[in-house]
Amino acid sequence: xxxxxxxxxxxxxxxxxxxxxxxxxxxxxxxxxxxxxxxxxxxxxxxxxxxxxxxxxxxxxxxxxxxxxxxxxxxxxxxxxxxxxxxxxxxxxxxxxxxxxxxxxxxxxxxxxxxxxxxxxxxxxxxxxxxxxxxxxxxxxxxxxxxxxxxxxxxxxxxxxxx
Numbered sequence: 001x002x003x004x005x006x007x008x009x010x011x012x013x014x015x016x017x018x019x020x021x022x023x024x025x026x027x028x029x030x031x032x033x034x035x036x037x038x039x040x041x042x043x044x045x046x047x048x049x050x051x052x053x054x055x056x057x058x059x060x061x062x063x064x065x066x067x068x069x070x071x072x073x074x075x076x077x078x079x080x081x082x083x084x085x086x087x088x089x090x091x092x093x094x095x096x097x098x099x100x101x102x103x104x105x106x107x108x109x110x111x112x113x114x115x116x117x118x119x120x121x122x123x124x125x126x127x128x129x130x131x132x133x134x135x136x137x138x139x140x141x142x143x144x145x146x147x148x149x150x151x152x153x154x155x156x157x158x159x160x161x162x163x
Contacts, residue, residue: 055101055109056135056142061117062094063129068162070127071095075160077124082116088160094129096163101136110136 071090078097079085085099097116103109117131137145145151 052102052104054139055103055106056137056139057097057099057101057109057113058133058135059097059113059116059131060094060133061097061127061129062132063127065092066127066129068092070125072160072162074124074126078116078120078126079160081120081124089163090160091163094132100139106136106138110134 068090071092075088075090075095075097079088082099084101085097087098089096101109101112103112113134113136114131117126117129120126121128142151
């Protein structure tokens with residue numbers, strides 16, 4: 001039935017009748033095997049898909065001097081908003097945030113880390129500082145560095161602490 005006849009699409013179909021789906025043909029360079037897998041609901045690449053892993057993040061921010069109690073309160077709120085926050089160290093003009101992020105690869109972990117400060121700046125009332133450093137390492141590298149004595153300085157107990 002043509003459009004504009006006053007009847008809804010649902011009314012044009014008999015009860016229980018499913019709507020037929022159509023698609024556009026793929027180009028000549030399309031992988032037919034991939035199409036068959038998609039149609040059959042299987043994907044041979046699924047087994048090879050990257051699984052999420054843990055990444056240790058160290059985010060350093062810096063800017064104009066801010067009152068220490070406000071910096072501390074903002075970092076405490078950030079820790080509340082971002083439950084995976086391990087520890088924060090701060091001074092009046094800079095801070096360091098360390099935490100674990102779950103992501104499929106380094107690029108995803110870094111992207112999330114680079115958004116952390118800006119996305120929480122208003123809600124946590126963080127100082128208007130800029131990101132001046134970012135380190136993203138996988139869990140194995142983190143533990144290897146710690147074992148060799150080259151890791152980041154030992155984390156203060158979980159929480160927010162002055163430098």
